[in-house]
Amino acid sequence: MKLIFEQGASGRSANAQLPPDTNIDDIPAHYLRTTPPVLPEVSEMDTVRHYTRLSQQNFSIDTHFYPLGSCTMKYNPRACNSIALLPGFLARHPFAPATTGQGYLSCLYELQDILAELTGMHAVSLAPMAGAQGEFAGVAMIRAWHLARGDTARTEIIIPDAAHGTNPATAAMCGYTVREIPTDKQGNIDLDELRRVTGPQTAGLMLTNPSTLGVFEQQITEIAAIIHQAGGLLYYDGANLNAILGRIKPGDMGFDVVHINLHKTFATPHGGGGPGAGPVGVSARLQPFLPLPVTVREGEHYRLLDETDRPYSIGRLSANHGNGGVLLRAWAYARMLGEPGMARVAQFATLNANYLMARLDQAGFDIAFPQRRASHEFIVSLKRLKDETGVSAMDFAKRLLDYGFHAPTTYFPMLVPECLLIEPTETEAKTTLDAFVAAMIAVAQEARETPEKVKSAPHTLPVRRLDDVRAARKPDLAWKPQI
């Protein structure tokens, strides 16, 4: 579609949006711009029409099955959106006095409690604005804890090779060196290797459990013991909490810090990339270090704690409260699910994943860990198919789009060659899973019979296969007017 810039005409505007013009003679000219920025010059209807039509070019949960592994693309209840957009919540300035935000703060307070309860943690801060920032907060607290005890020798964070890229990147941002440890054939951590790399230099371990391989790390108690005995702390990457929600608490596994991806487990929208929210929970000993603000109740009154209340805090991650509107959506979701609903999430997410895995296994696909239960996701490797037909996981994924399914996550985790990481989530019905299995079988058959068709997919979308190499070689990152 034409760019919005290419649709306008000089002097056109969405006139009803313009405030009356006013004088700014008092600002000296050298502060001012001499030419206006080149922005679209379009009418309100042009804008509405353009972005409405653009939106139709997206796959999304509201239109398609979206089994993107590690991302928990579940249904985003529309009630949560209505609630976050209530005028009372929407209009308040974050720095307005707490007395004017008691309704909002009461929701935050409840959400903290709910998350603490579900993770088995002592206290929660809602400040982090996504999973990666939750990781940052978590590792920064680990660091603060060691330093507060005068333990300056700890320079390493241990991370399994299957971990999400945010884990090592976060460790680096927190000034740590990353020690990567391998995964064994069963998808578990290699304990011997873990023992080998753990020592007085170990600040902690970052772990996702169930892991990004779609299996539950069974030796978790031993792992926790190894790290704790060495004086390190355990960080839980909660991206996969959906798999065990309401059933198993990270705190019970021995974790000291946890982050939760609300945009995954708590069904807040992914918004085409964000905003998310990544609250962190901690055990009692880490509570003083929690990022600010934290909401407390004092009698009937709610307020936000600040640096005076929490002098040991790692500090602030945003100028305000984090992603408030996302937190409200998660609160609403949590209240709708309630006690029995939480455990059901884990049950049905797991049921769906294991069903899909069983069906694909029966259909002849190579399951990465066939001898294991799937958690809420699992991996298919297309290595054999690629060897036989030349059709790669990427080709396969693109062809699935033609069948009306968003592709699973491809090429992650990197351990498994030509992998598809498939996460159906609990909100999809069996009918949809069956249709997906049928599409997988159909594409596999095409790969054998007419591989070119798969390699040149997609065929039915607004564009054909895009040239990524060209995009990276000559980056065209912004439209500029032709002069």
Place this chain on the structure above:
Amino acid sequence: MKLIFEQGASGRSANAQLPPDTNIDDIPAHYLRTTPPVLPEVSEMDTVRHYTRLSQQNFSIDTHFYPLGSCTMKYNPRACNSIALLPGFLARHPFAPATTGQGYLSCLYELQDILAELTGMHAVSLAPMAGAQGEFAGVAMIRAWHLARGDTARTEIIIPDAAHGTNPATAAMCGYTVREIPTDKQGNIDLDELRRVTGPQTAGLMLTNPSTLGVFEQQITEIAAIIHQAGGLLYYDGANLNAILGRIKPGDMGFDVVHINLHKTFATPHGGGGPGAGPVGVSARLQPFLPLPVTVREGEHYRLLDETDRPYSIGRLSANHGNGGVLLRAWAYARMLGEPGMARVAQFATLNANYLMARLDQAGFDIAFPQRRASHEFIVSLKRLKDETGVSAMDFAKRLLDYGFHAPTTYFPMLVPECLLIEPTETEAKTTLDAFVAAMIAVAQEARETPEKVKSAPHTLPVRRLDDVRAARKPDLAWKPQI
């Protein structure tokens, strides 16, 4: 797409919507149904996904140019929607005391005033829920007026042959016989014929001006004189008010009753068929007969008039206030346009129509009234093309869809063979009109070169040409479960 009924599974539900179950033992069994109705059994996500995808199968103003003549498909400002959905307006019961609806009633009161001012009428009632109901109210008032004066001899309503079908249908609903009068070559009414049919049996005349032929009836003052001299009244079908808004008042033309289509001239959404609103305005002598309710201001207080206040009213058209939410949208639109904005609507709607007419004329299309100015719409006749190529107006219209344009109105008014009634409205930019001209030219060329392609259009929509005859011969109006 599969029907929503075909997507469910027995026992599935959108569980978060269900209230807790309760006991109704006290209702005797013979009042109760014995089997549940066959409704969809789907999850909330199924529902959201289904209706989101269905919506994408529509052309609409928000996605396409929609030059549907006589329908004034202009941009529906999104602010009007936000305003109508404000909680204070949305939650109020129509029978709650007027003291709880002062904000709402103040908007209605202002809207009445604005409409009266624009139409040159003495008073307005907002009760009618669409144009046709406005017509009903208007003709019923004409009838009430004659009867109130003891004049029971008037049994006929005069209507030009070019009129919209609602006009004769309304006259019939009001118990009148319709006298149709012909249109001359210039698109004006045949005055001699009008004089011939007018007499003591004439209750009134219904007229759209500019007419549905896209031209302004120039003899309107003479027409009014003829009818008034015969003791009849003049009804103005305001469907085309957009063409003269803020410039010419129907009251000044001599009309006694006017209806306004808010979903046309006042940009309230057409909603896939409705709801609209068809307020009626009247001259002073008809005020007592206005349909109820009518909003009045008494000091600082607004209230609705009822039968006690207006014993001569023709009565009520709905159990409540008419389409309140539509009225609020029109109020917001009117307030955003204000005084200069109203006349601009007429100017630019007329400019667009005349420009499009000139361009199509130059491109060789047959304009129905080439010697006349277009009002806000005009007619192209494809009779010659059909004779030469076999491609009908319907075929042509269907092919335009493939080019991404909603088709103009086809086969109305019936006077002009193979006609397209084209109304661009003021909210479309020249670029869009130019693109439409290009598409018209392209289709005309296809009609000559590859007529089958046009006759079998559309080719790119979710369905190919639908079989209307089959639909009418074996009506399948409702899905029934297969047993």
Place this chain on the structure above:
Amino acid sequence: MPFIPHTESDIRDMLSAIGAKQIDDLFDEIPSSLHARQAPSLPPALNEMSVIRLAQERASRDPANLNFIGAGGYDHHIPAAIWQLATRGEFYSAYTPYQAEASQGSLQVIYEYQSMMTALTGLDASNASLYDGASALAEAILMAVRAHKTQRRILLPRTVSPLYRRVIATLVAAQGIELVDLPYDPHTGTTVLPAETAPFAALVIPQPNFFGQLEDVDTLTDWAHQQQAHVIALVNPTSLGILKPPGQWGIAGADIATGEGQPLGCPLSNGGPWFGFMTCRQEMIRQMPGRLVGRTLDTENNTGFTLTLQAREQHIRRAKATSNICSNQGLMVVAAALYLSLMGAEGLARVARACHANTQQLVRRLTAIAGVRRVFQGALFHEALLQLDRPVQPVLDALLTYNLVGGLDVSAHYPELGHTLLVCATETRTVDDIHHYAISLQAVLEKGMA
């Protein structure tokens, strides 16, 4: 120029293509006498920011009271998904699906809606909506008269909403139709059949009736059919989650069912937009007013949907059409289809049962107060008529100060019943709400208000 995209150069180019000097020239066919008149005097233009602020100020003047009025419009929960989807531009800004191939979205929704309404009412065909419940009943009466051919008398119980009866009087006034009131039993508040049996075209049967009472629909239906008359069922769609559908009333079932669709996802919104629904038996389809969507095939034998049986409508049949209706309440039908999909049969039944239980509880609580009694015996759905020992309106005014809209004063409509108050508690009213009403009413009455 709000909402007008023309630039100066566009205007110049367009005028030159037309061969006109200025826009005003395009109006040169309009007699100059008409131009000369006084320009309209209107408030100045407000930008969006200002009009929204103004509207917010006004909307905030209309307080969110706890509402216990029903009387034709009901305070139901509306699932959040409904209006987030119904206001999508593709539904919101489309018009009547005249170009079927470019309107499969709207058309399929209507077809699904028609299917849902026939399922709910137990009849064969549904139209695509009428304006509202009252006008739909008027259309049903006109339809019954057309179908009956020989009679133009309609039996209209006094247990039908007084406002509906006014609307009908307005809408059928000019067509020589005689509306005959039927009285109600003072004990049960349900319709009493007349002794006389002069021929008539149709009997209207409200279920539940305006008092909230359940009519003996089987007996009434069979009686009317014995008199060779049609039966028009005036029904509340929520109630059809649990009550016997019109298609199963008596031996043969009602012939037409109609009513107000608002409970199916439309906000109260000061009374509109709501919508009227109408279903009927197969034999009567060609007498149906309004639009109909049919399922058909395209040239490649794929299923699709289109407007059908248009020969009934005004744009074809003109003065002989089944009705003058053209625009209907399309968007409300989208809401209703969404509502019924989200609720399903189980949800609708639960809503109906919860409404009933809440109203029962409300009646129990209120009639425990001295000076308050229920007027009628017998089964009710989700409304009840109460009698007070004093004029109702001052009591309602006093309840407003407790943030309560306490029901509708219907004394003027039924003076023979004394000081009467019609109350309703839907599924949205909580135990606390009902308690709040009870103690507030008690306080008001004890204070000797009014």
Place this chain on the structure above:
Amino acid sequence: MPFIPHTESDIRDMLSAIGAKQIDDLFDEIPSSLHARQAPSLPPALNEMSVIRLAQERASRDPANLNFIGAGGYDHHIPAAIWQLATRGEFYSAYTPYQAEASQGSLQVIYEYQSMMTALTGLDASNASLYDGASALAEAILMAVRAHKTQRRILLPRTVSPLYRRVIATLVAAQGIELVDLPYDPHTGTTVLPAETAPFAALVIPQPNFFGQLEDVDTLTDWAHQQQAHVIALVNPTSLGILKPPGQWGIAGADIATGEGQPLGCPLSNGGPWFGFMTCRQEMIRQMPGRLVGRTLDTENNTGFTLTLQAREQHIRRAKATSNICSNQGLMVVAAALYLSLMGAEGLARVARACHANTQQLVRRLTAIAGVRRVFQGALFHEALLQLDRPVQPVLDALLTYNLVGGLDVSAHYPELGHTLLVCATETRTVDDIHHYAISLQAVLEKGMA
């Protein structure tokens, strides 16, 4: 089971396909010791109706005061179209466009957004958003340090928001970066250059600064460049409607521009979700944190859009990535693209001018009151620092009873300036609003409050 579509028979069939007896069996690999622990104790489930009612009650506790706080979040008009479109399911419920061909909607929006931000800031490339303005500034600092290679010192004026400075301290703490405060001139409230010229990686220049004052950006930029350091512009996007864009500061222009995107269509919403923006010069693109969308061609040479230069990112580069950021604030970018399309250059300039004029008027009105004075001289944008003759917080508390949130008490952050109040009046504040503030403040001060 809210949001779970499984029927009993689905469950049975699925378990049998898996070969499991019950769902619990699927958890049998999890050590039993972990199962044995205490189940979480949570509030009971509420249906949608109840949770919405609860939320409405809570939201209505948070009064809609007239707000005069800015300090990083601004009360602008948000065109109604924005959130009606941004919450369309296709934008709202999609994720990062990993499958480009199935995500052209999101991708083109981001590309357009990137183009708009480069136009606004006068730089070459924009990323697809960061979390918020404060964390974006931290990322800019890290980026400048990476780009500079030899130095890790950052000059950070005290005229940068104190809250931003705290966030930066948190986010860069572990990377051996030295943050050096720069003082401000007590008369003009603008940054004073240090006498010393020890080498540093970058100078941060806020424009307007936290006090609302305009910095002498040309001089500061040229000075930093002379020191071989980078310039990080911290800018308010609304102000760029009228102020000189960072790309044109001084001789060579700033190297990185960043800031809070909230003014471009995000509601205040208690502080989030908002978003951080970042643009930079061409040479620095490969140091950019966050996602980038590029325009490319498909196999049939049609234009399309895709994520690009991903080798910078954590999912490829892992510990060596330019940042750990993964999810960003995507939906806010949709809002910003809509906002900038609707406003255009003219609209944005008008908003900026109206904010300026309103704030000027506010300052005039308030400083006419005894005991209120403006702290600094010189040009301001849309905020001003006022000094009161008494502690600020009690005055603000008193103003609340006039329905006013009267600004931010910044005394604790700048004790050297006495009792200081930061105020802001955007284009949404009317003459009446400002008048209301002035007379209320006068009343409060006269009553001798505090």
